[in-house]
Amino acid sequence: xxxxxxxxxxxxxxxxxxxxxxxxxxxxxxxxxxxxxxxxxxxxxxxxxxxxxxxxxxxxxxxxxxxxxxxxxxxxxxxxxxxxxxxxxxxxxxxxxxxxxxxxxxxxx
Amino acid sequence: xxxxxxxxxxxxxxxxxxxxxxxxxxxxxxxxxxxxxxxxxxxxxxxxxxxxxxxxxxxxxxxxxxxxxxxxxxxxxxxxxxxxxxxxxxxxxxxxxxxxxxxxxxxxxxxx
Numbered sequence: 001x002x003x004x005x006x007x008x009x010x011x012x013x014x015x016x017x018x019x020x021x022x023x024x025x026x027x028x029x030x031x032x033x034x035x036x037x038x039x040x041x042x043x044x045x046x047x048x049x050x051x052x053x054x055x056x057x058x059x060x061x062x063x064x065x066x067x068x069x070x071x072x073x074x075x076x077x078x079x080x081x082x083x084x085x086x087x088x089x090x091x092x093x094x095x096x097x098x099x100x101x102x103x104x105x106x107x108x109x
Numbered sequence: 110x111x112x113x114x115x116x117x118x119x120x121x122x123x124x125x126x127x128x129x130x131x132x133x134x135x136x137x138x139x140x141x142x143x144x145x146x147x148x149x150x151x152x153x154x155x156x157x158x159x160x161x162x163x164x165x166x167x168x169x170x171x172x173x174x175x176x177x178x179x180x181x182x183x184x185x186x187x188x189x190x191x192x193x194x195x196x197x198x199x200x201x202x203x204x205x206x207x208x209x210x211x212x213x214x215x216x217x218x219x220x221x
Binding site: 033035041042043044045048086088094095096097099100101102 | 153200212
């Protein structure tokens with residue numbers, strides 16, 4: 001079992017839909033990152049979380065430390081949100097980063 | 110701000126050759142990360158530096174890989190000798206302390 005699990009692996013949505021991507025991890029962490037990788041390959045860091053919730057535009061990220069779970073929400077999805085979303089955690093103590101395998105999102109117009 | 114700069118953007122080489130990838134982090138950032146991405150293994154952290162000092166190199170696959178950061182504005186990742194299984198996209202990222210990482214555009218390496 002991977003230490004970081006993402007679900008779903010693939011997601012197709014219609015423009016305007018509310019989207020949720022989940023990340024569960026099994027190790028103690030000091031931080032959790034959500035990354036976005038566009039079809040062209042570039043990677044953008046969306047959020048870094050250690051507790052609670054963060055919002056940036058139409059994106060919301062939450063983390064529940066006790067449940068070892070984080071969610072990334074996209075409100076009013078748009079075709080330009082089509083990308084691979086990657087969850088990464090930093091193991092507390094070892095400083096090692098562990099990556100999920102990513103969620104491939106496609107938003108249809 | 111120019112962002113993280115990587116060079117070259119594409120590299121094609123033959124097995125056995127030495128490959129050097131370069132990274133210039135964002136000015137003022139004190140942490141630098143080297144990642145490798147393949148279809149099979151996804152994104153992997155190879156090594157990261159804090160204040161030019163390697164903190165964790167446990168992700169470096171084997172002795173053929175080495176990374177240096179001689180100063181705060183430059184880092185290299187070297188593969189010698191290269192093998193076809195090293196073909197991947199190599200990303201460099203930088204951050205200030207443990208905050209948000211900013212990724213470079215990546216170097217696509219193909220080893221024939």
